[in-house]
Amino acid sequence: MDRPLPLKRADFPHVLAITTRWMDNDVYGHVNNVVYYSFFDTVVNRYLIEHGALDFANGPTIGLVVETKCNYFQPIAFPDTVHAGLRVVHQGTSSVRYEVGLFRNDDKTASAQGHFVHVYVDRTTNRPVPLPEPLKKALAGLHR
Template identity: 65%
Template sequence: MSTRPTPHPRSHYSVFRDISTRWMDNDLYGHVNNVVYYSWFDTAVNAHLIEQGALDIHRGAVVGFVVETQCNYFAPLAFPQLVQAGIRVAHMGTSSIRYEVGLFAEGAETAAAQGHFVHVYVDRASQRPVPLPETLRDAALSLQTT
């Protein structure tokens, strides 16, 4: 028997990034459409990696391919709320990293949604997996929590 997921607290995450909702994020039900949450996951992690100098999306020899995603929803988010994305690294392999992301309404103590995605890092030209470059490994280590 599986257990129902529960929202994580802010303390589960090591780094936070503010994300502004947009009018177009809302769906006909008056809250952010579920597909937008995956975009926020990608934005939070990749923006952090770019800022850390660990990812060059235009000229870097190594790029990350998403091979797995998952999200649980606990409370609605809607425009014009500010969303705070908490990120952490749950697992790091030779060529892959599992990132976990919690999405919080501004100031909320528990996640409105949380999930993960796995990046496999590949050579841009061959699109074959490669060992994590040192700068990426260091950036990922800084996102691990105890």
């Protein structure tokens, strides 16, 4: 399996600053690996909410994570600020593959990066549905 090279901050059209918390550190003195996935979730869902593409409480369509991966290059630790870069690398009929780069403080090279795939489904039936127009519009600014 080939290990990817860390991406650059400039590779991402959207970046969100996320403050680390004391409790994010593990016994080894750096942010625990499970927290990285929380950063992924935060940058994607906040972007979608702010761009009118996600109503997580009442919307008829929801995104289910069906695949995720993270590669770690260097540690992040409290009190670092994480800058989560976001881009879309594939948009299908009912799915989107997001890539996320996590940058420590002012670093220009990713400390970690990965992806997750959302399949958009009807909230009631859990069956895949075509991407709603507001979502397509929001995603347009994330393509690379």
